[in-house]
Amino acid sequence: MTKRIVILGGGTGGTLTANRLHRHFKHHRVDSEEVEIVVVDQDNQHLYQPGLLFVPFGLAHDQDIVRPRKKQLQHGIEFEQTGIDHVDIHSDTVYLENGRELPYDVLVIATGARLATEETEGLTGPGWNEKVFTFYDLPGATALEEKLAAFEGGKLVLNVVDMPIKCPVAPLEFCFLADWFFTERGIRDKVEITYATPLDGAFTKPVASAALSDLLVEKGVNLVTEFNTGEVDGEGGKLIGYDGREVEFDLAVVIPLHSGQEYVGRSDGLGDDLNFVPTDQRTLQTKAKENIFAIGDATNVPASKAGSVTHFEGDVLVENIIKFLDHKPLDEGYDGHANCFIETGFGKALLIDFNYDTEPLPGHFPAKVGMPLLKESRLNHMGKLMFQWFYWHALLQGRDIPGIGATMPQHGKEHPTPTPEGASA
Amino acid sequence: MSTATYAGVTVELNDEGFFEDPNAWTPEMAEEMAKAEGIDALTPDHWKVLEYMRKEYFEKGTGPTVRVLGKNSGVDVKALYQLFPKGPAKMAARLAGIPKPKGCI
């Protein structure tokens, strides 16, 4: 007899979890049984998603950012390439689209988020991939590259339909890079750039939001807040808000609504209304059943949907799966740590570092001497570029990245001075 | 923080006008707050939304986003904006006496 861990999804979270678990269970048994690991994914193309931001500007191409999934998994891990039909959480079995039934002792949900383009009226209607694009998938980012290269000027609108989205800073980065791109092309004065967001500011957290708003102003990007897109009129060239406001465009780049995967909805008792999987934000065990864990974009934990979050979650997740199989209590170790480089154009970037309790603050990372936080620098830009190397060679392999731990470092952060009681902020 | 008096009872509000204590809220207060926000009378559809907001808040610790409201409250997103023109999630949360929905990060 063997124990079986089934991992659904072979992206960032699924791959790093499989490799870490494999490294442990090569040498350890559970109840004197061996442990086998199966990873299921619908395709064999592992996309480095942060690279999508650079594709529209000709700074990265598909061959640079896609590698075979199977090759990222260590020898001894089984890779099953097929879609997932549903999970029966009562009989601990996954039903795959190719007809295979896969019983499990532990299940890991790592199937990420889905772009729900169909939920916004008109989004994929007339003008789709001609005037209306997204860069959140590879076909979209590639089509947009051609469009941007030929763009002669006019109104460029970047629109986030609603939260949550993957990498909530990516739309801002797109605006900053567009400013740089059109400056380089010598037509910046002919392009009006607007950022239309459902949030009440540039970002979700106050200190970073203020800093990023300043940067938008500096780069001449208009900000439209609390805009909830009800309809995209590709032919008429306008976004129509539910409140009746309209934003005109010659070229719209839209970040569609995100949902969990459809199989989650077909699996009784697994997901919530948006097909995300309710998950304990500290242990990463799901609320569906004690032998089901979840990681990354597929969960409903109140952290950013980001690769760095997925990476830090991986530490705690793997430890807890081992504890669970060894009949030990779980560790409540995940603190919501997220760490994002924000590309700001002209060879610079800014870095933010935060968790459930501490919003992104200025200072330095990881300690007083280090990369500047919330401030543009060339060093951060280098960090952003180097991240791809770390992604393939360290992060996916489940190795630690030197100096970057799962819990957020407090050293080096400049906390705002608390306002005295009663004083107005 | 500030205070306001609705239906004869004084309650504490935060800087953005949301209730500090959702348990201090009564339906009569909602009627009065609605008038101040430009809604003449709360219709059964308004109430459907407010009740759903409170139920979600007490179950999940935060009010729902517009998208979840549109899916589950029994009123679709377009109609939600007609009922609560200043933004359904925030406005309905205020009238329902719960904190501003966290939205997402």
Ligand SMILES: Cc1cc2nc3c(=O)[nH]c(=O)nc-3n(C[C@H](O)[C@H](O)[C@H](O)COP(=O)(O)OP(=O)(O)OC[C@H]3O[C@@H](n4cnc5c(N)ncnc54)[C@H](O)[C@@H]3O)c2cc1C
């Ligand atoms: C444009 C863009 C820029 C980004 N930039 C950054 C950044 O700078 N920094 C950062 O930290 N993060 C960034 N991210 C976010 C990051 O890529 C994700 O958060 C991360 O990849 C999430 O990992 P995951 O394992 O949860 O999901 P994924 O890596 O998306 O993996 C999910 C896997 O599940 C598979 N799957 C889904 N449904 C099924 C099914 N029904 N059957 C079989 N298989 C299925 C998919 O094929 C996929 O391989 C960015 C994302 C985008 C889109």
